[in-house]
Amino acid sequence: MVSAHIENALNGQIEVEARSSQYYLSMASWADTKGFSGVSQFLYRHSDEERQHMLKLIHYVNERGGKAVIPSLDKPPSDFDSIQTIFKDLFEHEQRVTRQINEVVDACLKEKDYTTHNFMQWYVSEQIEEEALARNILDKLALIGNDKGGLYLFDRELGAMQSH
Ligand code: FEO
Numbered sequence: 001m002v003s004a005h006i007e008n009a010l011n012g013q014i015e016v017e018a019r020s021s022q023y024y025l026s027m028a029s030w031a032d033t034k035g036f037s038g039v040s041q042f043l044y045r046h047s048d049e050e051r052q053h054m055l056k057l058i059h060y061v062n063e064r065g066g067k068a069v070i071p072s073l074d075k076p077p078s079d080f081d082s083i084q085t086i087f088k089d090l091f092e093h094e095q096r097v098t099r100q101i102n103e104v105v106d107a108c109l110k111e112k113d114y115t116t117h118n119f120m121q122w123y124v125s126e127q128i129e130e131e132a133l134a135r136n137i138l139d140k141l142a143l144i145g146n147d148k149g150g151l152y153l154f155d156r157e158l159g160a161m162q163s164h
Contacts, residue, residue, distance in 0.1 A: 006116055007066035009107045013123075014057045015071040016100050021050035023093060026076040027086050038159025039083060045162070053123070060119055083151065084141050091134035098127040 002010065028043030058068040080086050101123045108117035137158075144150035 001065040002061065002116060003111055003113065006107060006111055006113050007061060009104045010057055010061050010066070010116070011069045011071075013100065013104055014054055014061070014068060015073075016097055017050050017054035017057060018071055019073055019076075020093065020097060021047045021054060022073050023076045024050060024090070026078050027080065027090070030078065030080050031083070031086070036083060036155050038155035038157065039086070042158040042161060043086075053126070056122075060116075064116070083154075084138075087134060087137050087141060091131070091138055094127065094130050094134055098131065101127055 024043050024047035028040045028047055031037075031040035031043060058070075061068040080089070101120065105117060105120050105124065108114070108120060140154060144154055
């Protein structure tokens with residue numbers, strides 16, 4: 001059984017994952033309209049993954065005797081300056097998500113909820129991969145700069161890449 005405090009913390013995380021999914025969906029749609037089909041495929045997949053992260057939490061909360069709350073969400077930004085901006089925003093967003101996950105883990109330790117602590121380790125590992133991937137993409141974009149041919153190849157590469 002999860003305590004009320006942990007239940008709240010996990011419901012907060014459900015909202016974070018839901019927001020991530022909406023945010024990346026908005027980025028995907030923007031890239032789609034700008035002719036970056038590879039980037040948009042990558043981001044559509046990433047958005048789906050965030051939804052899976054949310055669902056995993058919903059199932060866990062309900063299995064542990066809590067009640068998962070489905071959040072309402074603010075409209076995400078729908079315009080972006082460039083592909084570079086998108087991945088910079090994505091990286092910063094993932095860093096915030098990591099901090100949020102650390103807060104949940106910290107709450108588990110304080111409450112001695114080792115079961116939820118164990119469950120959350122999957123998210124801790126996931127964040128290492130997501131941050132590394134975003135950093136790697138930003139490094140590539142920095143190398144490409146304003147080179148249109150480079151950006152074309154980058155788009156193709158992202159279309160073929162798993163989001164992690
Ligand atoms: Fe589920 Fe990208 O954090």
